[in-house]
Amino acid sequence: MTDRPLTLMAVHAHPxxxxxxxxxxxxxxxxxxxxxxxxxxxxxxxGDGPGVSSRAIPDTIRRPSP
Known part of the structure; x- marks a missing residue:
């Protein structure tokens, strides 16, 4: 086992x-x-769903955290 803390990363195609x-x-x-x-x-x-717009996605989701 490692002394480093665990990180769980989930990768998805779409918001x-x-x-x-x-x-x-x-x-x-x-x-x-x-x-x-x-x-x-x-x-x-x-996206082609009703009301789907990239403007609806918060900027915090689009940019990686430091």
Missing amino acids: DDEATGTGGVLARYAAEGIRTVLVTCTDGGC
Whole structure:
């Protein structure tokens, strides 16, 4: 085992995919003190659902944290 703290990273294609996929897993491990990171590979700008717009995605989601 390593002395480094654990990090769980979930990679999803679209914003909000974690809501239907791994949201519960991320919440569970975050509650246990494990650092969780969510990566989305697109900004959702090409979505075709009603009201889908990249403007609706907060800037904090688009830019990586330091």
